[in-house]
Amino acid sequence: MLIIIGSLIVFASTLGGFMIAGGNPVVLLHVSEFVVILGVALGVLIIASPGHIMKEIIHKVMGALKGGGASKSDYEDILKLLYEIFMVGRRNGLIALEEHVMSPNDSAIFQRYPNFTADHERMQFLINGLKPIIDGKIKPDQLEELMFGELEARGEEKDHPVHLLQLVGDSLPGIGIVAAVLGIINTMSAIADGPEVVGERVAAALTGTLLGIFVAYGFVNPLANRVKLNNGSEMQVLNCILAAVAAFAKGLAPLTAVEIARRTLDSSVQPDGDELEETLKSLPSPK
Template sequence: MLILIGAAVVFAATIGGFMYAGGHPGVLLHLSEFIVILGIAAGVLIIATPMHVIKEIIHKVQGAMFGKTPGKAEFFDILKLLYELFMTGRRNGLIALEEHVMDPTQSALFKRYPSVLNHPERRKFIVNGLKPVIDGKIKPDQLEDLMAAELKAKEIEMEHPVHAMQMIGDSLPAIGIVAAVLGIINTMSAIAEGPEVVGEKVAAALTGTMLGIFCAYGFVNPIAGRVRSNNASDMLCFNCIMHAVAGFAKGLAPLTAIEVARRSLDSAVQPGAEELEAAVKGLGTGK
């Protein structure tokens, strides 16, 4: 929602200032300039970006505009779920975790925390972290390196849409100049039609320059920044999970393992130590 409010402020400030200076918004609406700038930008994106990244850009932009970044409640759910899983493994043996890890969608523990269950990537990362522990295929002190490698791959993958959007944002001012030059060429071909026609065509050409800069710095680059911020929030979730699972695999008590994870969180979403301890009290005991 904030991104829509910000977009409204950008429009209001631009159009409002222009009108206050005596301009009429209608003179900014030249369809030919929109076709040139947006068309070239779309073509550049198609040339430079694989299709799966283009699809991810659409998904990320939708998430930036209408999605919700994980807050304290979501991190509480992650920590409480991990605590319950760890307590189950400590009380009944690691083999008791198999039913929850093999099919988390049918797990009674996962079903208690829909924010994790309904987020495929978080759910998968927890499962992938616990499977080697259950199978005994990896030494406990090697698990953190394994999960860190997976996190690094995720981080690189998340940056692909951001890089593509920034490339378009950085290109738009130059694309606006292309539109302006085309407009000047069109103007020169109509110079014999008189000052009024020439003035209108020059205004249209200048609109192209303005539109390229306006789209780049008013929308595309700021949205890319928001996508990067959302990616950082998602990485914080994965990092929290990694610290907890790796700590448990090394033999830390369940409460200590999630305390390590809690301390890895940003202060804006970090539960207090006493708050977390009170929240998990009674969990994982069959109550």
């Protein structure tokens, strides 16, 4: 929602300032310039992007428009889920985690947190972290390294759409110049038609330059930055899970492991420590 509001402000400010200065918005409506700039920008994106990343760009942009990022209540659910899982392992033995980890859709614990289970990436990352604990085939320090490696790979993958959006944003001013040059060429061929025609075509050419810069710095680059921030929020969720699972694997108490994870969070989404502890202690005992 904020992206839409910001975009409206950018558009209204630019057009409003132009009109206050005595400009007529109609002179900015040159379809040929829109076709050149937006068409070339789309072509650049298609050339630079594999098919699966194109889909991811659409997904990320839609997520940015919706807001994206985990809320404070989401983190509370994540920390409660981790605590319940760890308590099962502490009281009933690590082998007791197997039924929850191997069949999370049938797990009574996971079913209590539908928002978490609906996110495939978060679920998969947690499951991948818990499986080695059950197997007992690697040491706690090795588990942390293993999960950190997966975290880095996911982070790099998430940055691909950002880089491509930034590529398009950085290319748009140059594309605007291309559109302007085409407009000047068109103008030079119409000099014999008189100053009125020449003036109209020069205005169209300058509109191409304006459009390229306006779309780049008013929309595409800010959108790329929002997607990057949303990626950071998603990575923070995974890092929170990593911190908790790694701490539990090292033998720390469930409450301590969850507290370590809580402290990795930004202050804007970090649950209060005392309130969270009271909430965790009031959860039903694992069976």
